[in-house]
Amino acid sequence: RPGRTFSARYARPMIAHGSIAPSCALAWFEDGRLRVWTHSQGVFALRAQIARVLDLDPAAVTVIHAEGAGCYGHNAADDAAMDAAIVARFMPGAPVRVQWTREDELALAPLGAAQEAGIEAVLDDAGRIAAWRMDVLSMPQVQRPGAAGQVNLTSAEALDRRFLPRRCVELPEAQGGAASRNALALYDFAQDATVTLTTGSRIRTSSLRSLGAHLNVFAIESAMDELAELAGTDPLSFRLAHLSDERARAVLNEAVAMSGWRPDGPSGEGTGLGLAVARYKNRGAWLAAVAEVTAEEDVRLTRLWLAADVGLAINPDGVRNQIEGGAIQAASWTLKEQVPVEEDRVPPLDWERYPILRFPEIPEIETRLLAPAGTPPLGAGEAAQGPVAAAIGNAVARALGLRIRRLPITRDRIMEAAMAG
Numbered sequence: 001r002p003g004r005t006f007s008a009r010y011a012r013p014m015i016a017h018g019s020i021a022p023s024c025a026l027a028w029f030e031d032g033r034l035r036v037w038t039h040s041q042g043v044f045a046l047r048a049q050i051a052r053v054l055d056l057d058p059a060a061v062t063v064i065h066a067e068g069a070g071c072y073g074h075n076a077a078d079d080a081a082m083d084a085a086i087v088a089r090f091m092p093g094a095p096v097r098v099q100w101t102r103e104d105e106l107a108l109a110p111l112g113a114a115q116e117a118g119i120e121a122v123l124d125d126a127g128r129i130a131a132w133r134m135d136v137l138s139m140p141q142v143q144r145p146g147a148a149g150q151v152n153l154t155s156a157e158a159l160d161r162r163f164l165p166r167r168c169v170e171l172p173e174a175q176g177g178a179a180s181r182n183a184l185a186l187y188d189f190a191q192d193a194t195v196t197l198t199t200g201s202r203i204r205t206s207s208l209r210s211l212g213a214h215l216n217v218f219a220i221e222s223a224m225d226e227l228a229e230l231a232g233t234d235p236l237s238f239r240l241a242h243l244s245d246e247r248a249r250a251v252l253n254e255a256v257a258m259s260g261w262r263p264d265g266p267s268g269e270g271t272g273l274g275l276a277v278a279r280y281k282n283r284g285a286w287l288a289a290v291a292e293v294t295a296e297e298d299v300r301l302t303r304l305w306l307a308a309d310v311g312l313a314i315n316p317d318g319v320r321n322q323i324e325g326g327a328i329q330a331a332s333w334t335l336k337e338q339v340p341v342e343e344d345r346v347p348p349l350d351w352e353r354y355p356i357l358r359f360p361e362i363p364e365i366e367t368r369l370l371a372p373a374g375t376p377p378l379g380a381g382e383a384a385q386g387p388v389a390a391a392i393g394n395a396v397a398r399a400l401g402l403r404i405r406r407l408p409i410t411r412d413r414i415m416e417a418a419m420a421g
Helices: 043-054 077-089 102-108 154-159 213-231 235-241 246-259 316-335 385-400 411-420
Strands: 005-012 024-030 033-038 061-065 096-099 115-123 129-138 191-197 271-279 286-295 299-309 364-369
Touching (some): 005 213, 033 043, 043 061, 043 077, 043 154, 077 096, 077 154, 213 235, 246 286, 271 385
Parallel strands (some): 033 061, 129 191
Antiparallel strands (some): 005 115, 024 033, 115 129, 271 286
């Protein structure tokens, strides 16, 4: 219905990196020189902080990248390297190997930040969005070694309280943003977005794939579906009416065509399709997703259709691997993952207390790559995480006739939403 105002809040909890094997590092201090082998993403920043903590000349420290069991975002790889470096410094001539346990990795590694996003919008008399405001509240998402001048390594902080973190920062938009990533929608309406960091928790949070884009796109694309319903139109037409970006329109229309999505599809019958679209960092790849879910006692994601425009795809197989891997992880975040907290601490965890998507639960995925001829490569990046989460959320809303705004979308969340009306 036109002339309506809309207000809603969306949220996700802290989530873990969940690398398949825990972090490991080797270190050797000999003749005044320290060598460290690690699967860190940032060997130069790590080298600077190791030298700082151990009071060594940076020229005497060498950090060597070695293939490890999954290092992405800011997991425990840097911490394991610092652990090994400290032990090696006090055991000259002896090679030192440090490997974290599964419990260490899940409870002590930096976590993906808990985040909330509130959206307020107004529909004009024609059923178009006349005003839009988004406010984001997030735990810190950039606490890598050296960020904001801080060491940001647990064993360094235990060794000397001077290294306890005193401040954190938000990445500027020129660097892609952090909590603010994709807080501005790609649609054609006047909008405003604000970001506030909350630093009161003792639990360490930092960079995890797509940073704020996962929750921000989930919020924006969920709100677009909810506003379409208020306007009395279907989600696809509502989006297209606010979208002049031709490449965004192209991936959206392609995903819809691939899936057979239709505006008059069944609703509230236990099965549903949902759609979503975004451009990663608002300057990278475009990706549209349609998700099919069944919702009975639990929600099961059965199929995903993904249409992406990454510009020139230099390695199409690599692009598909990146997109589909991100989509599977986003499905796990959206349907399962949540770090429990006890008195502002993370308790010991294993795969039973921190479930992730298992192989039998992986949906059938179809991915199609689009790009206008002659366009430069943009890279796949982490374009799938936000749209896939939102498409799942919108599919669940259609399947149940019930909107779930707080992730993960579990049986308990569904019961909470049903009780709240």
